Amino acid sequence: MIAAPDDLYVERWGSGPNLVMLHGWGMHGGLLKDFADRLSRDFCITLVDLPGHGRSPIGSWRGEDLVKALLHAAPPRSHWLGWSLGGVIATLVARAAPEPPLSLTLMASSPCFIQVSDWPGVLPRHLEEMAAQLVEDAEGTMNRFVGLQTFGQVNARDLARQIKHAVASRPLADPRALEGGLTLLLEQDLRSDLAMLSLPIAVVLGELDRLVPIAVADRIRSLRSDIDLLIVPGAAHFPFWTHRDEVAEFLRNFLLRVPA
Numbered sequence: 001m002i003a004a005p006d007d008l009y010v011e012r013w014g015s016g017p018n019l020v021m022l023h024g025w026g027m028h029g030g031l032l033k034d035f036a037d038r039l040s041r042d043f044c045i046t047l048v049d050l051p052g053h054g055r056s057p058i059g060s061w062r063g064e065d066l067v068k069a070l071l072h073a074a075p076p077r078s079h080w081l082g083w084s085l086g087g088v089i090a091t092l093v094a095r096a097a098p099e100p101p102l103s104l105t106l107m108a109s110s111p112c113f114i115q116v117s118d119w120p121g122v123l124p125r126h127l128e129e130m131a132a133q134l135v136e137d138a139e140g141t142m143n144r145f146v147g148l149q150t151f152g153q154v155n156a157r158d159l160a161r162q163i164k165h166a167v168a169s170r171p172l173a174d175p176r177a178l179e180g181g182l183t184l185l186l187e188q189d190l191r192s193d194l195a196m197l198s199l200p201i202a203v204v205l206g207e208l209d210r211l212v213p214i215a216v217a218d219r220i221r222s223l224r225s226d227i228d229l230l231i232v233p234g235a236a237h238f239p240f241w242t243h244r245d246e247v248a249e250f251l252r253n254f255l256l257r258v259p260a
Contacts, residue, residue, distance in 0.1 A: 008073045009055035011047045014040030017102065017260040018075045021047050024084030024108075024237075025181045026142045028054025028170045031163070032083065035240040038248035042256065048073055050089070052177025054170040061180025063188070067096045079255055081105040083240060084211070085181050088113070088188050095193045103200040103258045105251060108237045110212045111190040111220070120215040124186060131182045138175045142167065149237035152208045163238065195223040202228040202254045204247055206235030228254045 011029060019039065021032050029047035036045045048070065051059030059069060070093055074080075080101045082090030087109025094104045115121040133141045143164060150160045194201070201224055205214050214231055221227060230250045232239045239247050 007057050007059070008051065008069055009049040010073055012045065012075075014043055014045045016041075016043045017255070017258075018078035019043040019045055019255065020070075020074045020078045020080050020090075021045065022070075022080070022082040022086030022090050023048075023050065023053070024086055025185070026053070026145065026173045026178055027167060028173075030054065030170055031166050032240060035244050035248060038244060039252060039255075042252060043079070044075070046074055046078070049170070050086070050177070050181075052174035052180070054173075058174045058176055061177065061184065063092050063184065064096070067093050071097060077102060077260070079103045079105070079258070081107060081251070082109055083107040084109050084237065085185060088184055088190065091190045091194060091197075092188070094197055094199065095190070100197070100199050102260060103202065103255060104197065105202040105204065105254070106220075107204040107247075108206055108209055108212050108239060109203075110216050111194045111223075112188075113185045113212070114189070119191070119219055120213045122185075122211060127182055127186055131179060134175055134178050134182075138178060139172060142172070142178075149209070149211060151210065151236070153234065153236050153242065159238070159242065163241065191223055194220070200228070200254070200258050201226075202230075202251065204230045204232065204239055204250065206237060206239045207231055207233050208236040211237050 023029050028049045049056040078101055080090040080093055087106035094101050112119050113121050114124050146163050147160050150156045153159055203220055205217055217229055232243050235243050
């Protein structure tokens with residue numbers, strides 16, 4: 001465990017090409033740790049707690065400031081993987097980095113989270129309602145969010161309990177960081193950026209995901225016909241948790257094909 005520049009909390013272990021992993025909204029890097037362990041034999045893992053999440057202090061959530069802080073925290077020449085909101089941020093990094101990442105993986109993520117006429121996603125009012133609820137009850141809002149994103153899975157209640165327990169293993173996200181993350185989800189439309197990136201891209205989606213519906217797969221393929229795509233049957237918004245071995249094997253095969 002090391003302290004990264006700009007005070008971001010980072011954990012780094014393993015050996016091989018660098019793989020940076022970014023967590024989702026309201027969570028922290030610890031949720032990805034067991035999944036990352038499955039890849040650490042072949043890759044040097046860097047897990048980051050985003051500003052105001054887990055063990056990282058609150059910091060700016062302006063897109064350019066996030067990118068700057070993450071590029072300081074991450075080793076050069078890295079693969080970048082982002083889960084949910086982390087996928088939006090990883091795409092921002094890939095767009096702005098002076099040296100392009102080795103690859104980009106979006107897990108239960110989308111270049112555009114908001115539903116528009118030609119793109120499936122979340123209705124903006126749902127995110128706006130969540131932002132309003134955060135002011136009154138941040139912890140309760142997070143618990144409802146976890147319950148929503150495990151709905152429909154086998155043993156959904158047990159799964160939600162496990163994830164809530166894991167989230168509680170580090171300090172809860174600062175409400176200002178939660179608001180900053182929701183603002184990114186509402187405002188960022190990175191579809192054209194994703195189409196223009198000249199690097200290998202993989203996408204992992206859960207069949208039952210209510211935040212990033214699997215209809216996104218066809219839309220992303222219309223932007224990038226060469227993506228590596230995995231749709232995980234029976235998974236919702238946490239495929240790295242519920243189907244760890246299957247997702248890790250898919251990513252290992254994808255990442256090891258990319259020249260380091």
